[in-house]
Amino acid sequence: MKITFRIWMQDGPQEPGQLVDHEINDVHPDMSFLEALDHVNASRIAKRQRVIEFDHDCREGICGTCGLVINGRPHGPLPATTTCQLHMRSFTDGETILVEPFRARAFPVIRDLRIDRTALDRIQRAGGFISTNIRTAPEANSILIAKKDAEAAFDAAACIGCGACVANCKNAAASLFTSAKIAHLDHLPQGKIESSERVVRMVRAMDQQGFGSCTNTEACEAVCPREISTDHIARMNWQYNWSRIKSIGLLK
Amino acid sequence: MQLDAKIPDGPVEQKWSRYQGSCRLVNAANRGKLQVIVIGTGLAGGGAAAALGELGYSVKSFCFHDSPRRAHSVAAQGGVNAAKNYQNDSDNVYRMFYDTIKGGDFRSREANVYRMAELSVALIDTCVAQGVPFAREYGGVLENRSFGGVQVERTFYAQGQTGQQLLLGTYAALNRQIDAGRVQMFSRHELMDLVLVDGRACGVIVRDMITGQLERHAAHAIVLATGGYAKIYYLSTLAMSSNATAIWKAHRRGALLANPSFVQVHPTSLPPLGKHQSKLTLMSESLRNDGRIWVPAQPHDDRPPKEIPDSQRDYYLERRYPAYGNLTPRDIASRAARERIDAGHGVGPLGNAVYLDFRDAIQQHGKEEIASRYGNLFGMYEKITGMNAYEQPMMIAPAAHFSMGGLWVDYELMTTIRGLYAVGECNFSDHGANRLGANSLLQACVDGYFILPCTIGNYLADFVGKPLPSIEEQPFVQAVQHSRDSIDRLLSVQGTRSVDEFHRELGAILTNRCGIVRSGDGLRCAIEEVRRLRKEFREDVCVPGESCQPNSELEKALRVQDYLGLGELMCRDALERNESCGMHFRTEYQTESGEASRNDEEYCYVAAWQYQPDGEAVCYREPLKFENVAMISRSYR
Numbered sequence: 093m094k095i096t097f098r099i100w101m102q103d104g105p106q107e108p109g110q111l112v113d114h115e116i117n118d119v120h121p122d123m124s125f126l127e128a129l130d131h132v133n134a135s136r137i138a139k140r141q142r143v144i145e146f147d148h149d150c151r152e153g154i155c156g157t158c159g160l161v162i163n164g165r166p167h168g169p170l171p172a173t174t175t176c177q178l179h180m181r182s183f184t185d186g187e188t189i190l191v192e193p194f195r196a197r198a199f200p201v202i203r204d205l206r207i208d209r210t211a212l213d214r215i216q217r218a219g220g221f222i223s224t225n226i227r228t229a230p231e232a233n234s235i236l237i238a239k240k241d242a243e244a245a246f247d248a249a250a251c252i253g254c255g256a257c258v259a260n261c262k263n264a265a266a267s268l269f270t271s272a273k274i275a276h277l278d279h280l281p282q283g284k285i286e287s288s289e290r291v292v293r294m295v296r297a298m299d300q301q302g303f304g305s306c307t308n309t310e311a312c313e314a315v316c317p318r319e320i321s322t323d324h325i326a327r328m329n330w331q332y333n334w335s336r337i338k339s340i341g342l343l344k
Numbered sequence: 345m346q347l348d349a350k351i352p353d354g355p356v357e358q359k360w361s362r363y364q365g366s367c368r369l370v371n372a373a374n375r376g377k378l379q380v381i382v383i384g385t386g387l388a389g390g391g392a393a394a395a396l397g398e399l400g401y402s403v404k405s406f407c408f409h410d411s412p413r414r415a416h417s418v419a420a421q422g423g424v425n426a427a428k429n430y431q432n433d434s435d436n437v438y439r440m441f442y443d444t445i446k447g448g449d450f451r452s453r454e455a456n457v458y459r460m461a462e463l464s465v466a467l468i469d470t471c472v473a474q475g476v477p478f479a480r481e482y483g484g485v486l487e488n489r490s491f492g493g494v495q496v497e498r499t500f501y502a503q504g505q506t507g508q509q510l511l512l513g514t515y516a517a518l519n520r521q522i523d524a525g526r527v528q529m530f531s532r533h534e535l536m537d538l539v540l541v542d543g544r545a546c547g548v549i550v551r552d553m554i555t556g557q558l559e560r561h562a563a564h565a566i567v568l569a570t571g572g573y574a575k576i577y578y579l580s581t582l583a584m585s586s587n588a589t590a591i592w593k594a595h596r597r598g599a600l601l602a603n604p605s606f607v608q609v610h611p612t613s614l615p616p617l618g619k620h621q622s623k624l625t626l627m628s629e630s631l632r633n634d635g636r637i638w639v640p641a642q643p644h645d646d647r648p649p650k651e652i653p654d655s656q657r658d659y660y661l662e663r664r665y666p667a668y669g670n671l672t673p674r675d676i677a678s679r680a681a682r683e684r685i686d687a688g689h690g691v692g693p694l695g696n697a698v699y700l701d702f703r704d705a706i707q708q709h710g711k712e713e714i715a716s717r718y719g720n721l722f723g724m725y726e727k728i729t730g731m732n733a734y735e736q737p738m739m740i741a742p743a744a745h746f747s748m749g750g751l752w753v754d755y756e757l758m759t760t761i762r763g764l765y766a767v768g769e770c771n772f773s774d775h776g777a778n779r780l781g782a783n784s785l786l787q788a789c790v791d792g793y794f795i796l797p798c799t800i801g802n803y804l805a806d807f808v809g810k811p812l813p814s815i816e817e818q819p820f821v822q823a824v825q826h827s828r829d830s831i832d833r834l835l836s837v838q839g840t841r842s843v844d845e846f847h848r849e850l851g852a853i854l855t856n857r858c859g860i861v862r863s864g865d866g867l868r869c870a871i872e873e874v875r876r877l878r879k880e881f882r883e884d885v886c887v888p889g890e891s892c893q894p895n896s897e898l899e900k901a902l903r904v905q906d907y908l909g910l911g912e913l914m915c916r917d918a919l920e921r922n923e924s925c926g927m928h929f930r931t932e933y934q935t936e937s938g939e940a941s942r943n944d945e946e947y948c949y950v951a952a953w954q955y956q957p958d959g960e961a962v963c964y965r966e967p968l969k970f971e972n973v974a975m976i977s978r979s980y981r
Contacts, residue, residue, distance in 0.1 A: 103893075104893075120618055120620055122617040122618055122620075122730075123618075123620050124622070124728075126622070127620050127621070127622050130620070130622060130844070131620060133897075134842055134844065136888070137842045137886055137888055137897065138842075140838070140886065140888050141888055142888045142889035142890075142895070142897075143888065143889065143895075143896060143897050145894050145895075145896055147410065148584060149409065149414060149416075149583040149584055149585050150414075150416065150418065150419045150583040150584075151583070151584060151622065151623045151625075152419060152623075152625050152626075153724075154418055154419050154505065154507075154508055155409075155414045155416070155418050155419065155583060156411075156413070156414060157409065157410065157414050170727075173727065177724075177727050177728070179727075179728070179730070181730055202554055202894055203893065203894045206894060208410070209410055209411065210410065210411065210531065212411070213411050213412075213413075213519070213529075213531075216413075216515070216516070216519050217519040217520075217522050217523045218523065219523075220516060220519060221474075221475075221516035221517065221519055221520040222473065222474055222475050222516070223520065224473045224474060225398045226391075226394065226395045226398060226470050226517065226793045226794070226797075227466065227470065227793075227794070228473070229466070229469035229470045229472065229473035230469065230473070231469055232428070232468045232469045232471075232472040232486055233430065233485050233486055235472055235473075236483070236484030236485065237477075237480055237484050238480070238482075238484055239480045239481065239482050239484070242477050242478070242479065242480040243477075243480075245475070245477040246477040246502055246503060246509070249475075249477055249509060249512060250505065250508070252508075253411065253413055253414075276475065276477070277475050279477075280475050280477070282472070282473055282475060283475050
């Protein structure tokens, strides 16, 4: 296949960036998208040019490191698929493919397609846990959890933290990401104990990190590689309001 | 050098409690004055940092990912073993201990393995308390499933993403300590070197991967939790950035490396599709419960699988191992596949795969039932290969997967460098010559959560009231200079071949000669080839870009440079072990029926290698004693 990769290149966070065309004539349909980028880089190395920087690691869709906006869509054209699981057979011979980093104010570009997503970690640090010390745990089966609750918790916990939800949101909101963690812990009896404090802290952290507000377009769910549901956002908002109402003493 | 494993006295089931009852302690009020550095944030490293933070130590945690949640523990699929006996199927700690020792083909250390089995029970409690959403029965209790090499159901799991869910539990515990100010997190930092003062590990040199700055950090003790090195084969199931740099630097500074050639090859990965391939994707071992493995009976038979009648198919595992059939352990299944492929029976465009066929299972149970069991895996298969496994058999092949070998550690998980610990996959102690499925998550977790936080106190007790060494001291200055020189040297070669080309060639050498099957001649040849390649790398590698900016080619070059050292040592280790055991199969040492032939009289030991700056590594031996299990030969016929 002949493919033209039109790739965003930017030396550093403060430098101007631009789209640069890379024409490759021997792309194999079985190549993964990232292998095709490896191929682009190999041709640059042969010319002693610096490589195009992009983040990636497990290349099997679970670590959440990779993430590119491909032809305007985070993680490319396929539903429920990370960038690393996308293959060149999804494109046509002769195509020009636009490749950009995830863009959001809270995700500054480091270089080219590499971005800084530590804002997501900072949200998790603001209470995205159960306050239990290792070794203080009760016998595992003393906590009974209905199968449907365990499965609901799992579905929310399956988030890989890639940030595609933020990248596809016109407001660059992190509501899907944040609400998924809140929902995961809130579906479990051991997580419910700190629910109120958690939701307030995490929502505030989300705002402090510079993410936008959610306006319920559900663009996030559409590109989530784990198909995390926007129901969690509704739940988070309800919980947040309820916690605030309780805390200011309107309800006793 | 005398290797002292420091195994406590007494019966095996009392050793750990005796140790805990007699080790020295650090008063809670003093712990905050003691600085510990943890490298790596997977289950072992993240767990250790969190547990040390909870105890009150001052912890610095480093990872090369952009977030600690991305460590490669995240990719483990199957599950985690624990001797809970929830299924009332006569499981207990001893049985789990026995299964692990036997599965490792009697090349692991009894006391360590027993402790791992013993602590598995509390691990599940801890994970549940953290909010890990394990699979449940309708009544709300935890569910279990069976895994290769055992006859009980002791595996706890969270769909096919157990590693991810356990790691998110660890990540949450780590976040809680970061939030509390007890752990300082440094992401996108990679270890460059270890600093020793008077023979003790006192600090590290790390490279900030954004600015390229070389930083010096001092500590009272250092914990390496840097995972496995199977990516040395280039094509493996590991993540692209998984590397051996930390353990290789420790090795060069004096830590012994044990059994480096023991690397597990997983039988059910997807085969390489072409030379562009950068990694191999694992398909869960659970598929072998219903899939039947076969190849065409005639070599080079390129008919589509459906056109090959049953009489012309060779279900070679069922033929050779009627008792276990398609469920033989990993080492045996991988070896049998390799044997068929080498004999010309391989399938697929490159002739490098075997079939895993669900035709009979679909006929027996119906497509819906098979979809409910393996739907996500069939979907993943289709995503990667573009083929529908309900309609035609999957094509699978063996792939490098897990390193049982690693830094030599004693019972306290301390390496031969005082103050330097190794936890999780980067140490060697629990899996012998073959790891059982669902034991890797277990080992990483118990090392990090339970064992290290206890044993490190026994060492740190000496340092209460002692200041940290200054990072202005000579050893730090020299180590930084050494790292800087090494980077400058790589950038200045300006050769003609990319780092990946060297890595691929190294991988091919090791896959062919130090992989599933090894021979004395092949290994001697491989040592020469790796040496030649190392020389070419020094003279002809091309690393574009600069050191003061994000530079992924430089990162790769630094890792491959270390792999080129480790590759030779792996071959040496395999060459000197004149027996076959577990995954280590030397063609010269096999039974008449082609099975591994162990030599307990001469090789029942751990081979621990010491680096020599001006010559070949020297091997020290730790004899293995089996007092609680009888050494039998493994048979799965």
